[in-house]
Amino acid sequence: MRAPGRPMPRTILEPRFQVEHLSILDSEGHLDAALEPKLSPDELRSLYRFMVLGRRLDERMVRLQRQGRIGTFAPIKGQEASQLGSAFALRPTDWMVPSFRETAAMIWRGWPIEKLLLFFAGYVEGGQPAPAQRDLPITIPVGTQLPHAVGLAYAAQYKSDDAVVMAYFGDGATSEGDWHEALNFAGVWHVPVVFVCQNNQWAISVPLKKQTHSKTIAQKALAYGLPGIQVDGNDVLAVYAAAREAVDRARAGEGPTLIECVTYRLGVHTTADDPTKYRADEEVKMWEQKDPLTRFTAYLRERNLLEDGLEARVDAEIAEAVRRFEAMPPPDPLTVFDHVYAEMPAHLRAQRDEMAARLREAGAAAPEAPAPEPRATPMRGQRLTRR
Amino acid sequence: MTKLNMVKALNLALFQEMERDPDVVILGEDVGVDGGVFRVTDDLQRKFGSQRVIDSPLAEAAIIGTGVGMALYGLRPVCEIQFSGFAFQCFHQIENHAARYRLRSQGRFGCAMVIRMPYGGGVRALEHHTESEEQFYAHVPGLKMVIPSGPRNARALLAAAIRDPDPVVFFEAKALYHAAKEEVPEESETLPIGRAQVVREGGDLTLIAYGAMLRVAREAADVLQAEDGVAAEVIDLLTISPLDRETLVASVAKTGRAVVVHEAPRSFGPGAEIAASIMEGAFLRLEAPVRRVTAHDVAFVGFAREKAHVPDLARVVAAARETLAF
Numbered sequence: 001m002r003a004p005g006r007p008m009p010r011t012i013l014e015p016r017f018q019v020e021h022l023s024i025l026d027s028e029g030h031l032d033a034a035l036e037p038k039l040s041p042d043e044l045r046s047l048y049r050f051m052v053l054g055r056r057l058d059e060r061m062v063r064l065q066r067q068g069r070i071g072t073f074a075p076i077k078g079q080e081a082s083q084l085g086s087a088f089a090l091r092p093t094d095w096m097v098p099s100f101r102e103t104a105a106m107i108w109r110g111w112p113i114e115k116l117l118l119f120f121a122g123y124v125e126g127g128q129p130a131p132a133q134r135d136l137p138i139t140i141p142v143g144t145q146l147p148h149a150v151g152l153a154y155a156a157q158y159k160s161d162d163a164v165v166m167a168y169f170g171d172g173a174t175s176e177g178d179w180h181e182a183l184n185f186a187g188v189w190h191v192p193v194v195f196v197c198q199n200n201q202w203a204i205s206v207p208l209k210k211q212t213h214s215k216t217i218a219q220k221a222l223a224y225g226l227p228g229i230q231v232d233g234n235d236v237l238a239v240y241a242a243a244r245e246a247v248d249r250a251r252a253g254e255g256p257t258l259i260e261c262v263t264y265r266l267g268v269h270t271t272a273d274d275p276t277k278y279r280a281d282e283e284v285k286m287w288e289q290k291d292p293l294t295r296f297t298a299y300l301r302e303r304n305l306l307e308d309g310l311e312a313r314v315d316a317e318i319a320e321a322v323r324r325f326e327a328m329p330p331p332d333p334l335t336v337f338d339h340v341y342a343e344m345p346a347h348l349r350a351q352r353d354e355m356a357a358r359l360r361e362a363g364a365a366a367p368e369a370p371a372p373e374p375r376a377t378p379m380r381g382q383r384l385t386r387r
Numbered sequence: 388m389t390k391l392n393m394v395k396a397l398n399l400a401l402f403q404e405m406e407r408d409p410d411v412v413i414l415g416e417d418v419g420v421d422g423g424v425f426r427v428t429d430d431l432q433r434k435f436g437s438q439r440v441i442d443s444p445l446a447e448a449a450i451i452g453t454g455v456g457m458a459l460y461g462l463r464p465v466c467e468i469q470f471s472g473f474a475f476q477c478f479h480q481i482e483n484h485a486a487r488y489r490l491r492s493q494g495r496f497g498c499a500m501v502i503r504m505p506y507g508g509g510v511r512a513l514e515h516h517t518e519s520e521e522q523f524y525a526h527v528p529g530l531k532m533v534i535p536s537g538p539r540n541a542r543a544l545l546a547a548a549i550r551d552p553d554p555v556v557f558f559e560a561k562a563l564y565h566a567a568k569e570e571v572p573e574e575s576e577t578l579p580i581g582r583a584q585v586v587r588e589g590g591d592l593t594l595i596a597y598g599a600m601l602r603v604a605r606e607a608a609d610v611l612q613a614e615d616g617v618a619a620e621v622i623d624l625l626t627i628s629p630l631d632r633e634t635l636v637a638s639v640a641k642t643g644r645a646v647v648v649h650e651a652p653r654s655f656g657p658g659a660e661i662a663a664s665i666m667e668g669a670f671l672r673l674e675a676p677v678r679r680v681t682a683h684d685v686a687f688v689g690f691a692r693e694k695a696h697v698p699d700l701a702r703v704v705a706a707a708r709e710t711l712a713f
Contacts, residue, residue, distance in 0.1 A: 124490060137492045147448065159462075184449070341531075
């Protein structure tokens, strides 16, 4: 028994944690040369090309939605560096697990643009990865894809496959139970997964300070026994450097990492959203000064790596993809029954037959038009808002 | 042939499937060292190691969610949820993802996985330990919902579920775990998922049941034969979804009368779909409305009052007699 009045000692159980913030190329174009990642001129050009393609495609898709040629779409403008800097560290044989705002990462991973357009035009065919492609399709319920990433990583490790899994999500996802469960399982199982948070400051209308009382998202990793690092998410070199390190660690059997990319959603949450309701123009203007493309352009210009006519070539590539998308024959409405089960059970065969008969009666062997009605469809609790 | 109870029979299926296919892994709470709270996974971790029989952290959503990821890779996870009453914490992973990846990826990925859960009453347990929730899973396109009624079909159906290319929710009646032993052949056997069995033939009335209620239906058929001279046909559904409508309709086309028995609450339960299917398939042969003997539409009643809540022999016999007298 302790003598009364004697103070109970408090001991520090572990050294106090620290969270690093990594920035290599700031918005003024200042470079920390000591941290500059070793990327070849070809790699730098390729990275830049996809950043430009990501930006131009994003702008084009917003216009296509406004014209009613595709449906609701979640733009990525401002997040190109976070997506490409991270995905660039993967091998094709690694796994990519997206949420619903990863257009730039997806095209880098080989998704044809017309397939993405088909997806956002409301056709399930647009969600089909290529036969050997190790990418999961877009996942919409926030954070729920993260346990899948951990399971993929477990399976890869179990099969002695040295693949790494990279999983994407936003700041809002870090409030979801699945997020915490995924990080916890990843830590306990010590599996090769890299969690990439695109902290774009807004989960629709809810700002980061209402999402979490933590100073950083990166520090949440520490509670699960994983390293967490915060990077300037608009600095493609910093994102790449952090991702390179995390992917290499994962591949070497050193377990998972959380990377928080501090970035900003310059556009709408989705094309059904009106951000003027909840955030100030000054804030957007402030972040426009930190545009990931501007500073990377300056960096490449200084190294004489900018290609003449790149924008025009990228635009032509997008235009060609849009043309291919719009020239596609509309998918057969009856194929929706094909992939519910590996083998079609009797009740689905009957329902398919009913539908086929209805279509025949309607003389509709030539089914609906490829583009949906020009109506915005709300996503995740959004009101319909026209701009 | 060895006489096994349902726990041992399920354990045998898991053991044999793990021996047959190195991609079969088990994960769940207490499934490893402890062998599961009902001992269904007993000794499997010792035999196959902790990489294949995984004692997971306590989180239903991640048990199913990581199972989905393993299945997407190509493993065949068998996930255990300790009690079906806890599965609403992972229902989104089952409905949003396990059931949908095949469709969402247009066949590029499938979720060949089994989700095992003990369900049902009769074991004097607390809230969330005695409910029957098969209707939730039966309603979800892309899932298969299986409920065996005894050791031999439990073993054969679990083996079939593990080999199935689609996600199977596999309910095990707690009341049956130790209820009776049955001859179970040593060599591996399977039963087709999606197929009901006529376990007793009769021409006067069709009794439809599954899981722990099958025994009640069989006893009711005995009573009806002995006391009323009525020949009841008894159908063991075995698979709730996809429903074997063909077997149900063929039977009722012959008998003209049907009583459905289940432990789940009545409204919007499996009995409703079964009654509608019979109506659609055998309307002109029906001599009486299809009756449902089910739990009442009460979320839970506490085990002290469970007997009045879960269908029993008297209620099934009474419903059958009313149907016959209609």
